[in-house]
Amino acid sequence: MTPATATLAGRAQEVSSEIVTDILTLVGQETSSYDLAHLAAGRDLLHDLAVHRLGRPGEEHRHDGGERGDTLTLTYAGTSPGHIALVGHYDTVWPTGTLAGWAPPKTDEGREKLSGPGIFDMKTGLAQGIWALKLARECGVPVPTVTFVFNGDEEIGSRSSRPVIEEVANKVDATLVLEPSERGAVKTARKGNGTFHVTASGVEAHAGLAPQDGASAIIALSEFVVAAAAVASPDRGTTINTGLITGGSATNVIAALATADIDIRVSSKAERERVDAELEAIKVSDPRVHIDIDHGWNRPPMTLNTASAPLLDLAREVAREQGHDLPAVAVGGANFVAALGLPVLCGMGAVGDGAHAQGEFIYPDTVPTQTALVAGLLGRLAEPLHC
Incomplete structure (x- = not known):
């Protein structure tokens, strides 16, 4: 590992319990796509978490979702050139009240699991994205300007948030989507x-x-x-x-x-x-x-376009420096940033399973690895991405 990479990986391990606490805090606030009151509370909780960990953003906007959840954009100035978007949704498929009857998590052949409505899809990714920028800053890694895009209508089609996401994606150098990974693999093709x-x-x-x-x-x-x-x-x-x-x-x-x-x-x-x-x-x-x-x-269907291929190469390089491989897979979800011909990687978030199913879970031992990966990639994206 390079000194900076080793520092990021080590620091992520040190604060792993704090990241997990933030994940569980987000999961504790139910945010059904159809419950505007709970969505607003979840949006405010996410905003306050970002401010608590990163300070006040240089710019912030709440884009009214009407009958759907709002979209929140928070922009933090970087220490180096470049501008990156970190995108994720805070709404879930689970009706309000699900949390009260949620079954307790189980171990997986001795490996700890954490379970809860929305923990895998995708509140873990939201917390990891915030902490990735925090760790990069703390470790003195040069970082680009980062705009977080948190939307509250993804599970019902992103109809109100899509224009916001596309507008941000057109202004930045690359977009990292904090959706859950596919067992640790990034998603370079989606239906x-x-x-x-x-x-x-x-x-x-x-x-x-x-x-x-x-x-x-x-x-x-x-x-x-x-x-x-x-x-x-x-x-x-x-x-x-x-x-x-x-x-x-x-x-x-x-x-x-x-x-x-x-x-x-x-x-x-x-x-x-x-x-x-x-x-x-x-x-x-x-x-x-x-x-x-x-x-x-x-x-539309997402494929690994020519703009995204260098981004995948860079992410794999960061992963290797941090001591692990980064596979890429095609999955059944969907993404529209790639359709614009722009650089994007999806699946930078949680490692676990069970999206949209009772008992969805994450492996908490993967939280520092995934967080350090995004932090390291932010550091590398402070330099121009050459296609």
């Missing part, structure tokens, strides 16, 4: 995704007196989502999941309306076009029910 809103409009009638007069939107929608699932093609990288369904007005009424929200992931433009066409071609058995599909494509 594109969309959330399709499907509405079935039927004919209302009394379920006992005149069922023949009704056309059930619920039955038709059920037929549709089963047919939609068959459009998936995992071999081609396409997955389709109906995650939400609503419908009907009473048990004794033939349902006139039903809706579904469907998550779709694709790895290519061709698959996107195939999915669009095949979903539109689905027919339901009762012609009196009308099916309307809102094709809500959100993020």
